[in-house]
Amino acid sequence: MNKAVLLGTFWVVTLGVAFYFGFLSRDPIAPEYQEMLYEQLMEEAEERERLKKERMEEEEVAAIHGMSIPDSAGYGQAGAIQLDFQNIELENQNKEPLTGERIREILGPALVSSDLVGRNAVIADMLSRLTPENALHALNVFENTPSSYHTDNNYRLFLHAWAKVDGASALAYIMDNPDAHRVEGGHVWAMSGWTASDPQAAYDFVTSREKKDYGLYHGLVKGWGRIDLDGAHEFVATIKDKNLRGRMTDVIG
Structure with a gap:
């Protein structure tokens, strides 16, 4: 069991890092946010594996007591938003400041997306073009988004950029x-x-x-x-x- 979890963790992290660097080669992001995005991606991969391991342990305990627990694959699927970040216009070439409307357009969906690599990349791009004026629009989106592990991490990056x-x-x-x-x-x-x-x-x-x-x-x-x-x-x-x-x-x- 432990060996399987370890291999699973290695596979997920490897895939995530490869996906991460693949995205960076497509659309360059400021070096500072590349580093922060990488650290956040690694933390989130570790957190997902920790939760997966806890779930497996719960299922083992439940099996011992003759209980039936639904397949964990079904959890969190209802209403989940997949962010198609490949088709989002990131406009990295000129690095012009984003309008408040554009920030609300991309940040709101990103913060509730289950596509962690995509949401982080979109948010990192937004942060690299933050200004004193449009930062208030981003702040308003964060204020009106329910707190979660990933959203709180994104908010810390926003505070740094602001x-x-x-x-x-x-x-x-x-x-x-x-x-x-x-x-x-x-x-x-x-x-x-x-x-x-x-x-x-x-x-x-x-x-x-x-x-x-x-x-x-x-x-x-x-x-x-x-x-x-x-x-x-x-x-x-x-x-x-x-x-x-x-x-x-x-x-x-």
């Missing part, structure tokens, strides 16, 4: 809006994005806050390390709080 083009607005939304759509670690991703595009403004925001926020420092150091690893190390070395310094040292390795 903060890269308008860090002040993204962080004000997350930190100061009581009705903000939140996910675990969202502020970390946003701060990382802001630091990557405007490190001085991000640094001032984090260090000027009355109360230390480990998540904000985490995002600051993570984003700083992407653009200036030596500078990030020097900053961490100057942190007086031993506990905070130790945690940030772990962040940059």
